[in-house]
Amino acid sequence: MSTIVTTDTPVAPNSDTATHTLSVFVNNKAGVLMRICQVFARRGFNIDSLVVSRGRDIRYSRMTIGISGDPDGLDQIIKQVSKLIDVIHCFEHTSDDSVTKELVLIKLKCSPDDRSQALQICEHFGGKTVDLTPTSMIVMINGDSLKIDAAVAMFSQFEIIETVRTGKVVMARGEVVT
Template sequence: MTQTIVTTETPNPVAPARRGAMHTLSILVTNEPGVLMRICQVFSRRGFNIDSLVVSEGRNPNFSRMTIGISGDPQGLDQIIKQVSKLIDVIHCFEHTSDDSVTKEMILIKIKCSPEDRSQALQITEHFDGKTVDLTPTSMIVMITGDSPKVDAAVAMFSQFEIIETVRTGKVVMARGEQAT
């Protein structure tokens, strides 16, 4: 029997096909209805696809932080940032790279897992610094956090089991050091 070794360098066979380069934007907005729709329209008009989206209220309830993972033509990115920044409810919009920020995701993976296979599933969970958040006699839910390649690699490893369901957050990003996000 051939054993497959999956690392963070291994392409994810279940990852969606992406068009163009990947970018992560952080947008601080006023916490008002309709802001998300107006921002999404800017991306749509420019032919960028939103791959992940996380929106949450900030420390001040009058403002929300949007972290948007997008793919598309990198030449149009500066124009998108300028157009988003001009929207009335946008305080600021920045692109973040791995050099200037910390980026993480979380995934919940529910697998069918018999008691005989449980130790192998727990070893995979431990390898990815994950946590078991639910356990039944026939299934388990595992939580993995990390950067996108780590999350992709974990999904690939758990695919040896029957994956019942996955729920994945989008990227969350925070600028390194004293720089504002």
């Protein structure tokens, strides 16, 4: 018998895994992402979130990778990724040395009678309404992972039609380069 888990239901990580956020600065070339993903797969790490965007200089891209797996293998993964052709550097970031944010869009089935309650929840989480129809609404909320999880949980009292969630984006605090 198989179990189906949807992305709308937060799942607690296994006790033997931990989550980590890596920033990888790479040459902006085809195939780089595939080679990096292979390192994680070979080491038994799961990629939980992935954001890739071109840098200020179009020759480079930044990858922010949220991963989970055995923390004992993390240093080895960072070393292996750093050795790959086209990788400039790879760092792990923690909440102490960086700012990490996510964004979620939540589409709700929402009657006019329930709309004020949904708008109060949206306001509580510092969100915005980005679409509104007579029977539905889309709210946008940004923040850390726990805030996003809490917002989705609060909106679950309505019928959630769908959610779209970005991966984490990270930036080092102070004048340190990410």
